Amino acid sequence: MSSITASVWLVIVAALVAANLPFVNHRWAVVGPVAAPRKPLAGRLAELVVMYFLVGGLALLLERRAGQIAPQGWEFYAITGTLFLTLAFPGFVYRYLVRRHG
Template identity: 65%
Template structure:
């Protein structure tokens, strides 16, 4: 896979991972929880775990390309902000739109 394709795959994985906590009431989309609906704190905890999983996918692609670069705190600040921005559609759908039940 080319580097350009790898970047798009990582962005797509991040987009899906950022919105996953908001589009279902299961933990990580697979484990049913006894409390319905999930609390916002659980959704944010899921968001943090999924951020690191999406970053792991990016790290694997980078290692496969053979160009692992050392990252400082600035990298993690920017990528976490980008991940939060990618989660905005799911947050908007869950908390800002009216749903008929």
Template identity: 65%
Template sequence: MSQSVSIWLLILLAFVAANLPFVNQRLLTVVPLKAPVKNLAWRLAELLFWYAVVIGIGMAMERAVGQNQSQGWEFYAVTGAMFLTLAFPGFVYRYLVRRGGR
């Protein structure tokens, strides 16, 4: 797989993972919750979890190509902002289009 394809695949994975907390009512898309509607705190915790998963997959892909580059706080700030931007469609669907998850 070329580097260009792997980068686009990682961006697509990030887009799907960023929207997962907003499109279902299960914890981490597997565990059913007792409450009928998942609150925003659970969704933000899931968003942080999926961000860590995507970063881990990206680092594994980087290691497969060569040696990992050490990253500073700037890298995580930029990728975190990008992840939040990718989560915007799911947030709009859940809280603005569907009127509070009804």
């Protein structure tokens, strides 16, 4: 497996994990204090935006390491943002739509 292929898979897996972290843990910013009594949806969405930029920074770092950075327009950010929201769907479903008994 080439270094570029490994970098692509690393970014995809990092995006999948990062997109779901705000919905599966009760701490602020993943490692901060536990939110009491629970984190509001707006807080989780704010964390989701921060995670998007952190994964984007990782991708930029890997792209810079691999060679020349390709220029991106607004279309790139619109597509990657919607992809990140799509990857966050399982965590959202787990947090807000799965009925818990007991």
